[in-house]
Amino acid sequence: xSRVLLAGESWVSAVIDHKGYDPFSHTQVAIGCAKLLEVxxxxxxxxxHLRSHDVAEFFPQTREELDAYDVVILSDIGANTLLLSPQVxxxxxxxxxxxxxxxxxxxxxxxxxxxxxxxxxxxFEGKAAYAGTAIEEILPVSISRWDDxxxxxxxxxxxxxxxxxxVTAGLDATWPILLGYQDLAAKEGATVLAExxxxxLLAVIxxxxxxxxxxxxxxxxxxxxxEFMEWxxxxxxxxxxxxxxxxxxx
Numbered sequence: 723x724s725r726v727l728l729a730g731e732s733w734v735s736a737v738i739d740h741k742g743y744d745p746f747s748h749t750q751v752a753i754g755c756a757k758l759l760e761v762x763x764x765x766x767x768x769x770x771h772l773r774s775h776d777v778a779e780f781f782p783q784t785r786e787e788l789d790a791y792d793v794v795i796l797s798d799i800g801a802n803t804l805l806l807s808p809q810v811x812x813x814x815x816x817x818x819x820x821x822x823x824x825x826x827x828x829x830x831x832x833x834x835x836x837x838x839x840x841x842x843x844x845x846f847e848g849k850a851a852y853a854g855t856a857i858e859e860i861l862p863v864s865i866s867r868w869d870d871x872x873x874x875x876x877x878x879x880x881x882x883x884x885x886x887x888x889v890t891a892g893l894d895a896t897w898p899i900l901l902g903y904q905d906l907a908a909k910e911g912a913t914v915l916a917e918x919x920x921x922x923l924l925a926v927i928x929x930x931x932x933x934x935x936x937x938x939x940x941x942x943x944x945x946x947x948x949e950f951m952e953w954x955x956x957x958x959x960x961x962x963x964x965x966x967x968x969x970x971x972x
Contacts, residue, residue, distance in 0.1 A: 723766045724792040724968040729781055730799025730841070731755035731942060732773040751775075754942035755797065761957030767964055777803045778811075783818045788827045792968040797941055798839035800850040801857070825856035829930030833967025836861060837937045838945065843904045844870040862912035862927035863936045866905060872919075873902045877947070880916045880923045880939070888971040889926060889935070889962040890915045898949040903939040924959075926966070933967050 731754045738747045755771065762769050770791075772780060777799055782788045801821060809817040828834050836857070840846040843865050844853050852858055853865040877899030882890055900918065908914050908922045916924035918938070926935045940946040941960070950956060965971040 723768055724964050724970065725790065726762065726767050726769040726793045726795060726964060727772060727782075727791045728755060728759070728769055728795045728797065729772045729777050730774050730803075731758075731771075731797040731837075731839075732775070733798075734775060754940075756942075757951050757956070758941045758960060761960065762964065764957065765961045767961070774799055774803065778806060779808055781820055783807070783820060783823070785823070785827060788823065788832065791832075793833040793835065793964050794824065794827075795835045795837065796842070796857075797837040798841045800841040800845065801852050801855055802849075819856070821856040825860050828860050828932035828934060831931040831969075833933050833935075833964075833969070834860065835935045835937065835963060835967060837941045838904045838939045840871070843906060843936075843938075844868065845904075846871060860927075860929045860932075860934050861936050862909055862925040862934055863906040863922055863938075864909055870905045871902060872905050872921075874919075875901055877901060877949075878903075878918055880918045882916050883914055885913055885915055887913065887915050887926070887966075889966045890924070890959070891962065893955045893959060894953075897955065898953045899947060900939045900945055900950055901947055902945040906936060906938050933969070935963050935967055937963070
C-alpha cells in the first residue's frame with residue numbers, strides 16, 4: 723500500500739441561467755478523479771485528494787508534511803496554485819516555494835506523477851506554466867513554452883513501446899482511444915513506455931534517489947473518454963505507476 727497525495731482534478735462551475743426576464747446563478751463543485759480514486763482504493767492505496775480550490779492553502783509547505791506521502795500526483799492544477807499560497811498572494815509575506823520543495827523531495831526519494839489536462843504541463847493558453855520550473859527539471863519530459871494541447875476529437879490510440887517495465891507489464895499493446903494529449907518531448911535518459919501519434923504518452927525517469935512519471939493525457943474526461951476509463955487496463959496502469967513511483971515493484 724502506498725500513501726498518495728492527489729492534488730487537483732476538480733473544478734467549480736459558476737453558471738447563470740436566464741429564464742425570460744429573470745436570471746439566477748448557481749455553482750457546483752465537480753470531481754474529475756472519482757474513477758481514479760475508486761480504482762486506487764480497490765488496490766489498497768491510501769489516497770488523500772486535495773481539491774483544486776484547497777491546494778493553494780493546504781498543499782504541504784514543509785518536508786515533514788511531504789514525507790507523510792510516498793507519491794504525489796499533480797493533475798490539472800497549474801503552477802500558480804502551488805506558488806501563490808494565501809500567505810504570499812493575500813498578505814504579501816514570503817513562503818516556501820513548493821515547486822522547489824517537490825523537486826528536492828523527489829531527489830531525496832519521493833515519487834511524482836504529472837497527468838495531462840488543460841492545467842497540466844504548459845496547458846491551455848500556457849496557463850499551467852510548468853515550463854522552466856523546478857518541476858520540469860525532474861520530469862522525464864521537456865515542456866513547451868506555448869499552449870501544448872493536441873486536441874483529437876476523432877480519438878487516437880496509445881501504443882506500448884517495446885520496453886519492458888513494471889508500470890506497463892501485462893497491458894494491451896494498443897490502448898482505447900483518447901481525445902487529446904500534451905505535446906511533450908522525452909528527455910535524454912528518460913524511458914518512453916507508450917506513445918501516441920509518435921509522441922511520448924507515458925514516460926518515466928529516475929531522478930536522484932526518486933522517480934517521476936509523465937502521462938501526457940488525462941485521467942478523466944474530456945481527454946479520457948468512457949472507452950479509456952472503463953478499460954480493464956485503466957486501473958492496472960495507474961496502480962502500476964503508483965507502485966513503481968513508490969519503489970514497490972522494481
